[in-house]
Amino acid sequence: MQLKYYRKISKRQRAISAGKKSIIKILLKNGFPETTLNLFLIFIIKREDYLADFKKTTYCDQIVDFIKSKLLNGELSPGDPVREVTIASELSISRAPVREAMQVLLREGLIQAHPQKVKRITALTSKQIKNSYFTGGVLEAAAVAVSIKRYTKTDIDRLNMILGKMKKVADNNGQISDLVPLDNDFHDILFSKIDNDLIVELCRRSCQGISKFLLYKHWIKLFSTEQVYQRHKKIIEALSTKDPHIIESILREHYFESGEKMSKYGVDIMEK
Numbered sequence: 001m002q003l004k005y006y007r008k009i010s011k012r013q014r015a016i017s018a019g020k021k022s023i024i025k026i027l028l029k030n031g032f033p034e035t036t037l038n039l040f041l042i043f044i045i046k047r048e049d050y051l052a053d054f055k056k057t058t059y060c061d062q063i064v065d066f067i068k069s070k071l072l073n074g075e076l077s078p079g080d081p082v083r084e085v086t087i088a089s090e091l092s093i094s095r096a097p098v099r100e101a102m103q104v105l106l107r108e109g110l111i112q113a114h115p116q117k118v119k120r121i122t123a124l125t126s127k128q129i130k131n132s133y134f135t136g137g138v139l140e141a142a143a144v145a146v147s148i149k150r151y152t153k154t155d156i157d158r159l160n161m162i163l164g165k166m167k168k169v170a171d172n173n174g175q176i177s178d179l180v181p182l183d184n185d186f187h188d189i190l191f192s193k194i195d196n197d198l199i200v201e202l203c204r205r206s207c208q209g210i211s212k213f214l215l216y217k218h219w220i221k222l223f224s225t226e227q228v229y230q231r232h233k234k235i236i237e238a239l240s241t242k243d244p245h246i247i248e249s250i251l252r253e254h255y256f257e258s259g260e261k262m263s264k265y266g267v268d269i270m271e272k
Contacts, residue, residue: 026142059097063087064104071110071121071213078123078214078267082111109205110213122214126266129210133259136206140187141251143194143203145244150193159236162186166232170225177220179228180212186232207255210262218265222258231257 067087070076084102088095102119105111113119124132162182169178187208191200211219223231231254238250263269 026138030138059093060100060104063091063093063098063101066091067101067105068110068213072216074217076121078121080121081118082121083118109209123267124210124214125268126263129215129263129266130259132206132210133255133262136203137252137255137259139199139206140190140194140203140255141248143196143199144190144239144251145248147193147195148239148242148244148247150195151239155189155193156236156239158189159186159239162189163229163232163236166225166229170229174225176223176225176228179225180220183228183232184208184212186235190235207258211258215262215265219262222261 067076067082076082082102082105084095084098087098087101091098102111102113106113106119110122111119112122162185165182166179168174169182191203194200234250235254238247241247
């Protein structure tokens with residue numbers, strides 16, 4: 001793997017108090033467990049402290065992608081150790097940028113670290129997977145519903161264009177893997193009108209980290225290409241109504257169904 005070296009400073013991300021309050025209000029309204037909410041708040045506080053001095057390097061970005069590629073191709077699985085010295089040796093680089101990449105993966109929830117222990121790929125229980133999709137579904141659904149007036153005809157046209165590509169994959173008996181970039185683009189458009197960076201980050205962390213990396217090999221088996229097409233068609237139909245209640249309901253259902261199916265791949269179940 002060839003790495004180009006130069007340093008660039010990332011834009012500082014903001015987590016305003018109003019954003020925190022809106023998230024807490026949404027979670028409490030939807031019966032989110034108080035104990036889990038406390039852990040959630042701790043994460044927000046630690047995140048702000050971390051982002052204050054966070055810097056990215058091209059080394060760091062490429063190492064993050066390198067480790068993610070190992071997750072996608074099955075070389076790494078939940079629970080596997082990730083050692084800085086091993087990664088540095090594989091890439092013939094120093095450990096400093098590897099250490100920085102590990103911090104990024106920690107923030108994204110893809111690896112876990114414990115004092116005096118080796119870092120490992122995150123392994124989630126069935127309940128943790130359900131809670132993650134619950135969190136992502138509730139937040140994205142509420143945020144998109146509140147932001148519905150910001151979506152323009154151009155945005156809806158772009159979503160329909162992606163939907164058309166999904167249909168083409170389904171009609172041609174394509175692979176689910178062909179839909180991954182389309183699914184990412186679809187939700188990126190939804191996120192683009194949400195004026196709260198913290199909600200967007202938590203949505204990505206709660207669901208995409210699980211489906212697109214940690215449990216990708218299982219996620220691609222959840223639905224057929226036709227089902228993926230139909231599920232996204234329902235979202236566009238809901239957006240077209242401009243009714244916040246309908247939009248919120250359909251998006252929640254979208255994530256809750258995925259969470260229910262993904263939960264059977266929790267580490268507590270797979271190890272039985």
